[in-house]
Amino acid sequence: xxxxxxxxxPMDGWWRKNPYxxxxxxxxxxxxxxxxxxxxxLFGLLRLAQGEAAxxxxxxALKSPWSIGFHLLALAAIGYHAYTWFKIMPRTMPPxxxxxxxxxxxxxTGSGLAAAGIASLxxxxxxxxxxx
Amino acid sequence: xxxxxxxxxxxxxxxxxxxGGMLSALLGPMLVFITGIAVPLALILPADTxxxxxxxxxxxxxxxxxxxxxxxxxxxxxxxxxxxxSLHDIGIHAGTGARMTCYGLAMLxxxxxxxxxxxxxx
Numbered sequence: 001x002x003x004x005x006x007x008x009x010p011m012d013g014w015w016r017k018n019p020y021x022x023x024x025x026x027x028x029x030x031x032x033x034x035x036x037x038x039x040x041x042l043f044g045l046l047r048l049a050q051g052e053a054a055x056x057x058x059x060x061a062l063k064s065p066w067s068i069g070f071h072l073l074a075l076a077a078i079g080y081h082a083y084t085w086f087k088i089m090p091r092t093m094p095p096x097x098x099x100x101x102x103x104x105x106x107x108x109t110g111s112g113l114a115a116a117g118i119a120s121l122x123x124x125x126x127x128x129x130x131x132x
Numbered sequence: 133x134x135x136x137x138x139x140x141x142x143x144x145x146x147x148x149x150x151x152g153g154m155l156s157a158l159l160g161p162m163l164v165f166i167t168g169i170a171v172p173l174a175l176i177l178p179a180d181t182x183x184x185x186x187x188x189x190x191x192x193x194x195x196x197x198x199x200x201x202x203x204x205x206x207x208x209x210x211x212x213x214x215x216x217x218s219l220h221d222i223g224i225h226a227g228t229g230a231r232m233t234c235y236g237l238a239m240l241x242x243x244x245x246x247x248x249x250x251x252x253x254x
Binding site: 011015025028029031034035037038040041042044045046048049052055056059062063068070071072075081085086116120124128130131132 | 152154157163165172176180208212214215217221241
């Protein structure tokens with residue numbers, strides 16, 4: 001090892017000093033909940049493949065207060081992910097030209113959120129219709 | 133001198149990230165509400181919404197199979213890509229090991245989901 005110890009500026013908690021980066025870390029952090037929810041679903045799918053008793057065990061586990069608490073947090077986090085996904089969409093997609101004018105950022109975000117609302121209602125109606 | 137341009141694999145991971153991000157933005161909150169809150173607490177939806185016969189019918193139908201596979205696999209690839217690219221921000225070196233861990237877990241989950249859906253049959 002070298003005897004020299006060059007100064008390295010500490011970067012711990014750099015993002016906490018600026019509200020913009022705090023928001024950035026929160027919206028990047030929603031990925032942890034997306035991953036955890038996918039893992040819950042994957043585990044359920046594996047239990048489904050193992051038969052009725054295994055599946056019912058998974059359904060029972062979903063009723064525990066820990067599971068309900070986790071899903072409430074996941075709902076908030078993934079809901080926030082959905083909001084930020086469409087909020088930054090004007091900057092993540094190529095410009096849309098309608099009638100010679102560039103579509104405003106507000107219109108893109110608004111249509112994204114509207115699409116999410118309609119898709120969610122359609123999904124709920126579909127599940128409702130299939131379950132009855 | 134013959135030098136071919138090396139093609140980047142970034143567009144593949146970026147596309148999976150984008151597809152998973154879009155799917156989870158469109159349907160994620162409602163899916164969490166249905167599977168994690170409404171069904172376990174028997175709110176609004178009938179208590180047997182996710183009963184074994186119902187779910188087996190859904191998982192045997194090719195549309196249902198495709199939906200389950202898309203949700204699990206794309207959510208995992210979306211999260212893996214985002215977590216991998218955030219590692220640097222929290223002071224973890226995003227090298228080959230981190231890359232293999234993030235994308236490797238997404239690949240493992242994808243293969244497990246495919247295996248389970250095939251085991252369930254048609």
